[in-house]
Amino acid sequence: MARRYDIQTTDEDYDNVRRLHAQGLGRNEIMRATGRSANLVSRLAREMGLSFVRGPEVAVATEARRQDLAARRIALAEQLQADAENLRAQMWQPTVVYAFGGPTNSYSEHVLDEAPAADKKALMATAGMALDRSLKLEPIRDDSGADAARSMVGQLMAGLAEVYREQQEEACSEGAGDAP
Structure with missing residues (x-):
């Protein structure tokens, strides 16, 4: 593994990041434990192929x-x-x-x-x-059948719309036969 060394980074930094990451610590926790910057911890983890993606957790x-x-x-x-x-x-x-x-x-x-x-x-x-x-x-959660009533009204409106559509189709087809 190619390590990028600079004046700030030591083998101990790599070891600490690897060890603490293996313990399940996140980047900020490792940063606080080691006294190193968040950027340095992220860079070292990235170089070692470690990830701090913990979305599901x-x-x-x-x-x-x-x-x-x-x-x-x-x-x-x-x-x-x-x-x-x-x-x-x-x-x-x-x-x-x-x-x-x-x-x-x-x-x-x-x-x-x-x-x-x-x-x-x-x-x-x-x-x-x-x-x-x-x-x-903790609000009162008694809709007293409001959902059922909304559903019934919705079904009624859908039925009326269907009857209206059928009547319009019949009127159009009857009117078409009377044309000269």
């Missing part, structure tokens, strides 16, 4: 990451849904209201059967935000 890894993120979004959507349900339930639970005040800055509290209106409003707004975020992460 990258595609598999990308798809796995996409699926992992989708699963995490679903889990977060479920947690936000549970948060919304818990916040809504708090509106109807016994609630302690308290205050500090008076000349002695004394503390007083009362237990109410349910949250005061202002607290209910805040709880409902917060529950609404949690539910909204949940639906953005």
